[in-house]
Every structure is written in C-alpha cells, then in structure tokens.
Amino acid sequence: MSVAAKVWALHLGVLAALLAAQAVLPAYHAGNLARIMVLAVYAMGFNIAFGYTGLLSLGHALFFGAGLYGMGMLVALAGWGAGAALVAGIAAGGTMALAVGLLALRTAGVSFMIVTLMFAQAGYLTILYYTPYTRGEEGIVIDRAARVLLGFDLSQDAIRYFAAFALFAAALLVKLALVRSPFGRVMVAMRENEERSRMLGYDPFRIKLAALVLSGLYAGAAGAAYGLLFGYVGASFASIQYSILPLLYVLLGGAGTVLGPFLGAALMFYLIDLASGVTTAHLLVVGVALLVLVLFAPKGILGALRDRGLKWLP
Amino acid sequence: MTAAVLALTAVGLALVFGVMRVVNVAHGEFFMLGAVAAWFVTTWIPGPPAVGFIAALVLCPLLVASVAALADTLVLKRLNYDPDATIVATIGLLYILQQAALSLYGPDARPVEAPFTLRVQFPWFGYSGYKLAVIAAAAVILAGVWLLLARTRIGLVMRATQIDRETARAFGINVDRVYAGVFALGAGLAAVAAVLIVPIQQAHYLMGHDPLLLSFIVVIIGGLGSLRGTLVAALLIGLSDGVISVFFSPTLAKILATLFVALVLVFRPQGLMGRRTA
Numbered sequence: 001m002s003v004a005a006k007v008w009a010l011h012l013g014v015l016a017a018l019l020a021a022q023a024v025l026p027a028y029h030a031g032n033l034a035r036i037m038v039l040a041v042y043a044m045g046f047n048i049a050f051g052y053t054g055l056l057s058l059g060h061a062l063f064f065g066a067g068l069y070g071m072g073m074l075v076a077l078a079g080w081g082a083g084a085a086l087v088a089g090i091a092a093g094g095t096m097a098l099a100v101g102l103l104a105l106r107t108a109g110v111s112f113m114i115v116t117l118m119f120a121q122a123g124y125l126t127i128l129y130y131t132p133y134t135r136g137e138e139g140i141v142i143d144r145a146a147r148v149l150l151g152f153d154l155s156q157d158a159i160r161y162f163a164a165f166a167l168f169a170a171a172l173l174v175k176l177a178l179v180r181s182p183f184g185r186v187m188v189a190m191r192e193n194e195e196r197s198r199m200l201g202y203d204p205f206r207i208k209l210a211a212l213v214l215s216g217l218y219a220g221a222a223g224a225a226y227g228l229l230f231g232y233v234g235a236s237f238a239s240i241q242y243s244i245l246p247l248l249y250v251l252l253g254g255a256g257t258v259l260g261p262f263l264g265a266a267l268m269f270y271l272i273d274l275a276s277g278v279t280t281a282h283l284l285v286v287g288v289a290l291l292v293l294v295l296f297a298p299k300g301i302l303g304a305l306r307d308r309g310l311k312w313l314p
Numbered sequence: 315m316t317a318a319v320l321a322l323t324a325v326g327l328a329l330v331f332g333v334m335r336v337v338n339v340a341h342g343e344f345f346m347l348g349a350v351a352a353w354f355v356t357t358w359i360p361g362p363p364a365v366g367f368i369a370a371l372v373l374c375p376l377l378v379a380s381v382a383a384l385a386d387t388l389v390l391k392r393l394n395y396d397p398d399a400t401i402v403a404t405i406g407l408l409y410i411l412q413q414a415a416l417s418l419y420g421p422d423a424r425p426v427e428a429p430f431t432l433r434v435q436f437p438w439f440g441y442s443g444y445k446l447a448v449i450a451a452a453a454v455i456l457a458g459v460w461l462l463l464a465r466t467r468i469g470l471v472m473r474a475t476q477i478d479r480e481t482a483r484a485f486g487i488n489v490d491r492v493y494a495g496v497f498a499l500g501a502g503l504a505a506v507a508a509v510l511i512v513p514i515q516q517a518h519y520l521m522g523h524d525p526l527l528l529s530f531i532v533v534i535i536g537g538l539g540s541l542r543g544t545l546v547a548a549l550l551i552g553l554s555d556g557v558i559s560v561f562f563s564p565t566l567a568k569i570l571a572t573l574f575v576a577l578v579l580v581f582r583p584q585g586l587m588g589r590r591t592a
Contacts, residue, residue, distance in 0.1 A: 056398050103580050110337050110397050111579050114530065118576035121527070125569045244405055251402070283416070287409030294402045295392055 003312045010313075011176055014259060015169050022161045032273070034161045036266050037168035038226050039249070043261030044175050045218025046246035051255035052179060053211040054191030058113045058243050059100065059120030063216040065238030066096040067223025069127065069134065072233030076140045077133065082149040086224045093220015094213050096123075101212040105205055117243070124238045139234025147228055160229050167225050168262070171218060176258050178214070179314055187211050188256070219246075248286060251293045254302030258314050263301060318452035319507045321548035323525050324532035325459060326503030328544040331533065333476040333496045336395060339404040341504055342526025343411035344382060348374045348505025349426075349517040350419050356426050367426070367513070374509050375502040382501030386494045395493070408522075415519040423518035448510045455506060456545065459499075472496060527568070531575045 018037070022030055042064055049055040070092030074080040080088070104115040127134045134140070147154040154160055178184050186207055189197040194204050227233045236242075245268075246261070253264025268289065275285045297304060306313045327341045351374040356366035385407055393399040463469035474482045475492045483489050504525070508517075515521070528551065535547040 056401075058401075103576070106580050110335075110401070113398075113401055114337065114534070115576045115579050118530075118572045118579075122569050122572040122576070125565055125572065129565045129569060247402065283409045283413040287406045287411075287413065290406030290409070291389060291403055294399050294406065295389060298399065 006312055007176070007180075007314055011172060011258065014262075015165075015172065018165055018168070022158065022165070027157060030161055031157060032269060033266075034164040034229065035226075036269050037164040037262070038222050038229060039245070039269070040262035040265040041168055041171045041225070042219050042222035043246040043249040043253075043265050044171055044258075045215045045222065047250045047255065047257075047261045048175065048178070048187075048218065049212055049215035050247065051250055051257070051260070052184065052191060053187045053208055055105075055208060055212060055215075056113055056247075057104075057116040057212075057215075058240075058247075059116030059118075059123075060215070060219055060246055061238050061240065061242035062100065062116075062120040062123040063093040063097050063219035064223040064226075064242055065120075065123060065127065065235075066216075067093040067220030067225075068227045068233050068237050069223075070220065071224035072140050072142060072227045073133065075142055076233070082147060082154070082228055086149070086221075086228060089224025089227070090217055090221045093223060094217040096220070097213045097216020098209070101209045101216075105208050105212065117240070120238070120243055121240065124235065124240070127235045127238055134235065137235050139232055139236075142227060142231045142233065144231070147231060149228065154229055155231060164225070164229060167221065171221070172258065172262075175218075176314060179258060183207075183210075191256075244286070244290075248290060248293075251298075251300055252289065254300030254304070254306070257300070257302040257306065260300055260302040267301075318449045319511045320525070320528055320532060320551065321456060321545055322452050322507035322510075323504045324529040324544050324548045325456065326500035326507075327529045328533045329459075329503070330497055330500035333472055334390075334395060334493055335397060336390060336400045336497070337397070337404070338497075338500065339401060339526070340385075340407040340411060341500070341529060342522030342524075343408050343415075344378050344501040344522075345504040345508045345525045346415060346517075346519060346522035347381065347411060348378050348508030349512045349521060350415050350519065351377050351505070352509040352512045353419070353424050353426050353517045367509075370426075371506070371509050375505040378505035379498035379502035383494045383498040386497040387490075390497070391490060391493065412519060412522070419517075419519060421519065423516035423521075425516045426512045444513060448514075451510060452507070455503070459503070468495075527572070531571055534575050534579055 018033070021033060025033065042060075045063070046057070046060050049057055049060075067089040071085040071089030074085040074088055075082065100116065100119050104112055104119065107115055128137070144153070144155045149163065152159045152163065154163055179187075186197065186202055189200075189202070190204055190207055190211075197207075198204055223237070226237070249264035249268055250261050251264070252268055253260030253262065271289070272282050272285055276282050293300070299307065302313060323341070323345055326344075327338060330336055330338050330341070352367075352370040355370040355373055356363065359366040359369050389403050389407070390400055393403060461469075463472065471482070471487055471492055472495075474485070475487060475489055479489055482492075507525070508521075532547045532551050533544055535543075535551070
C-alpha cells in the first residue's frame, strides 16, 4: 500500500470503529467516549500549537473557556439558538487566540509559557469577577430546551454521541489534511528550526499566529460543544487544570501525531476513572503521569511507534 | 510584612531560575509544604509554643530542601534541565505535592501558635510584635543569602555555574551538586517564609497558589535572574498589594496583577529593573 492509502485507511478505520462503538458499548462507556471525543478535539487543537508548531502554551483553557462561555452566555442570557451560539463559541476561541497570540508571540520559550499562563489566569479570574453574569464557580446549567441543534435534541444519549462523533471526525480530517498540506510542513519547520525557515523566506510570526488561531478555533469548538452536549458551563473549565489536561493528553498519545491526542485523552480519562475507583487522589495520577511521561516517554505512545518502524504515521 | 515574606519566597524562585534556568512551577507547593510541616512539628513537640516554633523553623526548611534536592536528582537532572521538559515536570511535582498534602494533612486550614504575642504599643496605634520580628528575621536571612552569594566560595561556585556550566565543569566544579544545592536552597527559602507566616495565616493545602503567583510577579518585574531587582520588586509589590486591595476587590487586583506581569514579559522581557543583555 502506498503511504497515503495507509494513512487514510488507518484514520477512516478509527472513525468507522468509533461510529460502530456506539451500538456495541454499554451506555456508560458510550457516554464516556462522547466526552473523550470532545476533549480530544480540544487536545488536537493544543497539538496543532504544541506538537506541530512547537508552541508550548500553558493557557489553552482560555480558548476552551472562551468557546464554552461564548456559547453558554449567548444561550443563557441572550436566548440564542444552539447553532448560532456554537458558531459564536468557535469564533470566540479563535478571536481570543488571535488577541493572545499578537501579544504572546513576541516572546518565546519559557516567557511564552508564563505569558500564556498569566493570560489564562486573568481570564479565569475575570469569569469569577463577573459572577453575577457568569455564575462563577457554580456555573450555568443550559436548559434542555436550548440544546436542540438542527432539530436534534442533544441531551439524548445517542444523539449526543453522534454529535460528538461528527465534531471529532470533522476535526480529525481537517487536521489530517492540514498536517499533510504545505502549510503543515511549514509549521513543523517552525518547530524544528525557526531561524532556517526565516532564512527560506517564511515569516515565523505570521505562521505561528495562524497556527495558534487554528488551535484556538479547535479549543473554542471543543468548549462550545462541551457546553451544549453536557449542558453545563462552569468556571472550573477555564482554570489552570484545563490548560494542563490537553498537554497531558498530547504528551501521552504523542505530540505531533494526528491520532495521539485522542489516544491520550482516552487512556488518561480511563486511568483517572479507574484510579478514582481505588483512591480519591486523582491529582496524584495526573502528577505522576506527567513526571513519568516527561522522564521516560517524551514522545508519547504514537511518537514512540513512529520511531520504531511506523515512519508513515502522520 | 507581606513584603518580607514575599521577598524570601521570590528570592528562592529567582535563585533557581537565575542559576539553573528552571522555572519552578512547584515553588508555591514547597511554600505550602513548609507551612504544613510547621503545623506537624509544632503539634508534636510539647512544651511552650516557642520551642516548637523554633524547632519548626530549623526542621521544616531542611525537610523541604531535602525533598527538593531529591526531586532535582531524580527528575530534573535526568531531563538535562531542558526548559520545556522541566516546566512540565514541575507541574507534575505540583500535583503530587498538593495531593500528598491533601491526603496526609486533610483539607482543613489549621493554625500554628505564634511563639510570642507581644504587642508593640505606640501612642497612636498598636502593632503586633510578632509581625515586626518576622520582618527582622526575613531581613537577616536575605542578608545571609546575599552574603552567601557575594562573599563566599559557595556563592562563587554558584555564579560560575550560572555564567557557564561547561567551563565550570571543566574547572572541576561538581555542577550536579551545585544544581541540587541551589534547588534545595530555593525551596528552603520558600519553606522559611512559610514557617514565618504560618502563625498569621493558617496552613492549608492550597495555600501555595497565591505566593507562587506573587513570586512570579516579583521575579518577572525585577528581571528574571536578577537578585537585586527581585528584592526591590518584592518590597514594591508587597507594599502595593495592600494598597491595591484597599481600592479594588481582591479578584480585580489579581486580574490586574496577572495582566501586568504578562505585559511586562511581552514588552520588557528584561524586567523593569533588569538590564538588557545584548
């Protein structure tokens, strides 16, 4: 098989398996999988910035939160329909990424991490500050009546699953096309050697900004979808922990791989799920996982596979 | 008062960043660990509160420093101090320490008794004698750190390692030990600050967040790696923190402070007082 055929076979196969899983899995796991797919979209967005372009942001919760609240506030306070609010949420994620990128991309490395962290923290505090509108820690519960998209009731399990699947599939295919496109190659060039790509005539600032905005659009889409599908918008989704989670997923699955974020999200989700059956110390699991990954498997599962023979893995 | 404790914590962070180029996100957790350990020590040691407190002041920083040295040897050294990897690793460390405190110590905030409750009475207002003592203690420790860095061989070795790790190694300096020592010293300073503040502010497993944020602000405004800048910035922030929270709500004050730090990093990466290096 040619490389392109193998790539398409793998990704379409994964999508087909996920589609079939809804009929096979018990309701509890199907519900989990719907959540994992939405979180995986978020992690894929993070991966565009971190895995491909080499921008380690510690503030992606800001973009996720922008999508979540952009959608949630419009539905809850302005009475918008789910479709329009979803689009607005995605746009909010992208706009926020553009604003942060314009400032933060003037820095690099450690400073970039701290700046994004600080912006995200400021965003989280802003949500708390406007508690009369955002309901702060308590959060907004989105009415069932408002969670109807194109005539489908998103609060029903099966429809929720397929909605999450549709979003995930679209995100996966767009990302696959993106990283195989010339622009995707330039993003990787930024990660590998910024100076050399500058010498070749690319403008690092614009490329990194474009990658960050794309990443923000993904995060915004995941945030808006999460709010719509699960009916809850809360400040905790904008906290530092939600900036760390996609990093964890991406590191586990493999930075710079298309399927890595999904694999990482699924494994981590079930790891925490299993661990919370044994102990309440699920923060410990997150902490240990981060340490183990960064020490022993900095490339993640798919990254390691790619090094060991599966060179064609995108 | 805030300024004094803040300065100790921030100098610890600045030292670690300055010498090792490691952004220690877990710094606030070392602070928390110091406070929690102080509670354990003062509870276990019988007798008047002063005895327990002095024991805590000696033991807790040592304990926290050894935890830090262990973390450095087991984790950071093996990452070869790569900036991206160490930041992820210290985030992991943050979660582990926080969870450990939550599991072993519990979610409650617990007070530690002050060693003495003298009240300095001026004609027009009273002032807690303990708070003045904290300021004095912090000043003495900071002076000690400064002497250590500027006047002793240990300081010389540290500065040599900071400037050029490879050359320092070539001159027979055990760079690994220097790094472990610096990381331990930085954590120890945070722990001292925590022990000093714990009679005023209770020990709680989430108490590391605010000092971490404030220390970041101080270190960044003072210029990364510049110790003198850090000191001045700590005094300024410590004093202004109180002033700002008089005029604004604490949340708004924090929002403004975080945005300010981000903007300083963007537009003046050398800090407000640091000198630009070409």
